[in-house]
Amino acid sequence: MDDYAVINFIINLLLFCALVWLVVKRDKNSFIVQDDKVLIRGTVFSRLFNFGVKTVKQSDIIKVQVAGKIVSVFNQSNNAYDIFTFIESSNDVLSQAKVIFPNAQVVVISS
Numbered sequence: 001m002d003d004y005a006v007i008n009f010i011i012n013l014l015l016f017c018a019l020v021w022l023v024v025k026r027d028k029n030s031f032i033v034q035d036d037k038v039l040i041r042g043t044v045f046s047r048l049f050n051f052g053v054k055t056v057k058q059s060d061i062i063k064v065q066v067a068g069k070i071v072s073v074f075n076q077s078n079n080a081y082d083i084f085t086f087i088e089s090s091n092d093v094l095s096q097a098k099v100i101f102p103n104a105q106v107v108v109i110s111s
Contacts, residue, residue: 030071030083030093031100033058038100040073042083054081061101066094067109073097 029047032039038061039053046052056075063074071083071093085093098106 030085031096033100040081040083042081044084056081058100061104063105063107064094064097064101065107065109066090071097073101073104 030041032041036058037055038058039055041047041050041053043052056073060075061073062076065072065074065080069085069090071085071090072080073083074080083093094106094108097104
């Protein structure tokens with residue numbers, strides 16, 4: 001019985017590591033450009049399973065803000081769309097946002 005518990009633990013640990021790797025890898029897909037619209041995939045589940053996606057016009061985004069592990073994009077009516085990342089990859093998402101929204105003001109809040 002103990003052997004099965006050890007094997008089960010090892011398999012679950014490997015599956016967990018694979019899931020974490022997928023999430024970190026998918027942070028680079030937080031923005032998807034389609035013509036003049038941008039799909040914002042703000043949560044881990046929206047990046048993994050492709051649901052809960054928000055659509056905005058690319059020209060409507062006026063500000064990109066980074067605070068810790070959250071990247072927020074603001075449109076002209078001051079609505080915020082938050083993208084939750086791992087702390088290491090928030091800079092990658094910010095770099096992607098700078099390319100997609102070149103006219104947007106960039107604000108970095110250090111914590």
